[in-house]
Amino acid sequence: MRQAAAASGNASLTWQGSSLELLPQRALWQADIGVLLVADLHLGKAESFQASGIPLPSDGDLSTLNPLLDLAAHLQPQRVVVLGDLIHSRVGLTGELRAKIRALPELLGCPLELIGGNHDQGSWLEGLSAGPPQRCGNLWLSHEPCTPREPDLLNVAGHVHPVAVLGQGGDRLRLPCFALHRNTRQLLLPSFGHLTGGYAVSAEYQRWVIADQHVLAVP
Secondary structure, three states: OEEEOOOOOOEEEEEOOEEEEEEOOOEEEEOOOOEEEEOOOOEOHHHHHHHOOOOOOOOOOHHHHHHHHHHHHHHOOOEEEEOOOOEOOHHHOOHHHHHHHHHHHHHHOOOEEEEOOOOOOOOOOOOOOEEOOEEEOOEEEOOOOOOOOOOOOEEEEOOOOEEEEEOOHHHOEEEEEEEEEOOOOEEEOOOOOOOOOOEEOOOOOEEEEEEOOEEEEOO
16 A cells, blocks of 8 residues: 545545545545545434434534535545444434435435444435445445455444544644554544544554645644
8 A cells, every 4th residue: 555645635545556535525535436435424413412402503414415415516426335324313313304315316416325333223214225334346344443354455434533633732633534554454534524523543543634625644
């Protein structure tokens, strides 16, 4: 594997001859097969919190869905795969949200696939079944990170919501990041949803932070 330069604010790496673009929109793009990968949208999170008495504005899904639609319109993928946690909980699955999810394939202009995450469990979505982890070329796609059994595969996963902590004291920044662990062959994607927290990954990971619409390697 080698890191390669990329234009337009992206970064890229190569795995077994396949080029993977790390996008500042918090997504992974494999152009040679037209697959766009995103993780952890957590749609309906505001409504889930509202049901518990926590006041959050109900327009949070638009800040997640609109960038996804814009990205698909620009890249024109052959398919979009969500690596788990498309929704936050069954409580937040309102009729309006169900209608938005039902319309997504047409709005994206391509098939939408979902690999089931822990937050998707027990929820039924019309026309969209939560499937198991799957192989996609030289990638093993899953929600929770795992070590692929086959040595040529790179596990691309979500679930962790990786962030990098930069600086010290009052100058510290917590930035969403892509995180690659070479020994375990895992690439963690940042959460695509904006109403999510983050877990600070250690320097054992090669990290690329997202800042000012650029993907920047952490020294």
